[in-house]
């Protein structure tokens with residue numbers, strides 16, 4: 001038996017999130033029909049004698065395979081609806097989904113625009129190019145592709161600070177500049 005470690009063991013990253021939603025069926029339609037997730041399971045959760053809650057589990061595409069869940073939704077009918085302008089005050093700022101590459105990301109932007117999903121923000125960050133939309137619950141979903149590690153790893157803080165807002169409507173909302181993206185060099 002090895003000695004007790006004196007520091008935490010860092011995780012490899014985020015594995016999944018579970019979010020509470022007002023209407024599971026409406027949420028299912030958006031996350032499968034607009035975002036391309038596949039439902040992989042369902043569950044009735046009864047926690048400490050509370051009411052039974054419906055849960056559904058979803059996977060993205062992991063090199064052609066499914067996983068047990070990237071995201072799951074639990075129906076909590078009493079949750080507040082989004083404000084008339086679509087905003088929602090919630091504990092979740094946003095949920096970011098990575099597309100496998102720039103080409104896939106551009107295709108998904110074209111699909112979403114053609115199917116009438118409003119683009120709330122489009123941003124060139126220093127480490128990702130990102131689109132922000134809202135799901136039917138009002139949660140913000142970020143769709144992104146990662147820029148090459150060489151671009152941002154030298155100075156993650158500077159890459160995080162880099163923020164260029166882009167058009168959200170029409171043809172201009174589908175244009176993406178990936179030539180001459182800034183490279184963030186280490187601080188000397």
Ligand SMILES: [Fe+2]
Nearest residue numbers: 094095096142
């Ligand atoms: Fe983000």
